Amino acid sequence: MKRYVIGLDEGTTSCRSVLYDIQTNSILNIVGAPFKQYYPKIGWVEQDAEEIWASQYYTFKKVLSENKIKPEEVLGVGITNQRETVVAWDKSTGKPITRAIVWQCRRTSKFIESLSKEMLDKIKEKTGLIADAYFSASKIKWILENVPKAKTLIKQHNLCVGTIDSYLSFKLTGKFYTDTTNASRTMLFNIHKMCWDDELLNFFKIPKEILPEVVDCNHIIGNLIDFPEIPLCAMIGDQQSSLFGQSCLNKGQAKATYGTGCFVLLNSGTKPASVNNMLTTIAYTINGKTNYALEGSVFSACNTINWMQHNLNFFEKAQETEKMALSVPDTDGVYFVPAFTGLGAPYWNSNSKGTIIGLTLNTKKEHIVRAGLESMAYNVKAILDEMKLANQNVSELRVDGGGSRNNFLLQFQANMINKPVVKNNNTEATAMGAIYMVLVATNTCSISDIKNMFYSSKTFTSEISPKTRQKLYNKWEKAVKRTFDWDL
Numbered sequence: 444m445k446r447y448v449i450g451l452d453e454g455t456t457s458c459r460s461v462l463y464d465i466q467t468n469s470i471l472n473i474v475g476a477p478f479k480q481y482y483p484k485i486g487w488v489e490q491d492a493e494e495i496w497a498s499q500y501y502t503f504k505k506v507l508s509e510n511k512i513k514p515e516e517v518l519g520v521g522i523t524n525q526r527e528t529v530v531a532w533d534k535s536t537g538k539p540i541t542r543a544i545v546w547q548c549r550r551t552s553k554f555i556e557s558l559s560k561e562m563l564d565k566i567k568e569k570t571g572l573i574a575d576a577y578f579s580a581s582k583i584k585w586i587l588e589n590v591p592k593a594k595t596l597i598k599q600h601n602l603c604v605g606t607i608d609s610y611l612s613f614k615l616t617g618k619f620y621t622d623t624t625n626a627s628r629t630m631l632f633n634i635h636k637m638c639w640d641d642e643l644l645n646f647f648k649i650p651k652e653i654l655p656e657v658v659d660c661n662h663i664i665g666n667l668i669d670f671p672e673i674p675l676c677a678m679i680g681d682q683q684s685s686l687f688g689q690s691c692l693n694k695g696q697a698k699a700t701y702g703t704g705c706f707v708l709l710n711s712g713t714k715p716a717s718v719n720n721m722l723t724t725i726a727y728t729i730n731g732k733t734n735y736a737l738e739g740s741v742f743s744a745c746n747t748i749n750w751m752q753h754n755l756n757f758f759e760k761a762q763e764t765e766k767m768a769l770s771v772p773d774t775d776g777v778y779f780v781p782a783f784t785g786l787g788a789p790y791w792n793s794n795s796k797g798t799i800i801g802l803t804l805n806t807k808k809e810h811i812v813r814a815g816l817e818s819m820a821y822n823v824k825a826i827l828d829e830m831k832l833a834n835q836n837v838s839e840l841r842v843d844g845g846g847s848r849n850n851f852l853l854q855f856q857a858n859m860i861n862k863p864v865v866k867n868n869n870t871e872a873t874a875m876g877a878i879y880m881v882l883v884a885t886n887t888c889s890i891s892d893i894k895n896m897f898y899s900s901k902t903f904t905s906e907i908s909p910k911t912r913q914k915l916y917n918k919w920e921k922a923v924k925r926t927f928d929w930d931l
Contacts, residue, residue: 701846
């Protein structure tokens with residue numbers, strides 16, 4: 444009997460396999476494994492794609508064995524993954540030819556800054572994206588220009604370049620595919636024509652034949668090489684997967700995921716919405732029908748907590764931050780702008796650097812910890828305020844990710860946006876998006892069924908006055924401006 448679905452959740456710092464029981468509509472087990480980050484130069488971030496694959500496959504096999512699951516009991520597998528990160532590998536061997544270039548990597552910032560206004564406008568028009576080193580196109584260009592083996596493999600018609608989903612798909616099934624959500628993050632995909640854009644490919648000097656075929660999120664890709672009883676049924680980028688897992692399937696519904704970065708997505712329906720400082724992206728494509736989203740990406744969110752933990756030794760466990768933040772009445776005038784890899788939406792300043800401002804002799808680590816948590820809420824407010832310019836005004840914000848376990852953060856978020864902040868009963872929204880997509884792909888559930896699968900565990904509402912809110916936020920905006928163009 445086909446009773447189980449496995450979500451492969453490949454994140455920025457770890458891989459996890461999530462076992463879901465269809466009968467009880469519940470997660471039975473989660474197995475995770477971390478992988479190493481490499482920082483060879485200032486602003487460069489890399490990962491070993493082989494290690495990612497080994498970690499992901501280890502968790503997959505372990506979740507089967509730990510729960511004594513037979514392959515024939517598994518309905519299917521779905522992949523959700525960190526987006527924009529680029530892997531290049533040899534098609535004949537499956538071996539990467541260089542380390543993966545991570546979405547956080549800034550090595551191509553100078554190239555992006557050199558683009559003409561005409562090209563910047565063209566990229567925004569065709570892809571919905573604001574040109575940035577964050578996206579895949581300039582990373583692929585860098586590999587083709589700087590890794591000698593890439594040129595050799597192109598001549599042999601053996602080079603594959605894609606985002607992490609396409610690499611995992613290739614390793615699992617031997618098929619070289621990506622889905623529309625991941626393709627829409629490359630800065631090479633025309634989100635209106637739903638295809639790789641020839642003009643952009645020519646500009647970045649990227650041959651189309653090295654890129655994967657683009658399919659719907661619920662496309663059944665094929666059976667796993669080592670487990671032929673199990674099909675790979677779905678692929679979806681992590682933030683879109685979280686939107687799907689939060690059941691934000693109606694126009695105007697929004698979610699925020701507090702992970703390494705913080706990502707706010709708003710379902711804008713079947714027609715793309717646009718606003719200057721927000722990304723227009725594909726939310727999901729099912730059976731040939733596409734829903735779009737407005738997205739605001741914050742590059743540094745919970746990695747701010749990790750930084751305070753590991754670099755400053757402020758606390759031993761992230762869970763301590765809530766108590767520390769509540770131990771002081773406010774930040775005592777301290778503002779923390781964690782622009783470790785520049786600023787994303789709505790500021791888009793790649794030359795910003797992290798700043799802690801307002802320090803006095805009275806400042807304690809508790810004030811800095813509280814300011815670090817508050818920074819996430821301020822940034823989400825900035826994004827939602829920008830979305831209003833496209834006549835997109837949310838009635839509530841659904842939240843997930845590791846940061847959503849911090850009740851101080853969620854209460855301050857509600858204070859800042861003056862909208863209900865709704866915590867999902869299931870904190871694994873990202874993995875659940877991929878799992879739900881498998882259910883849709885196999886006709887086990889309909890979209891209407893998925894809409895009814897959201898259950899809240901707690902709702903936070905504002906506890907401060909409009910005057911206090913504006914005063915706090917004005918100081919935040921002032922602090923942000925102090926970080927601009929530090930390198931210039």
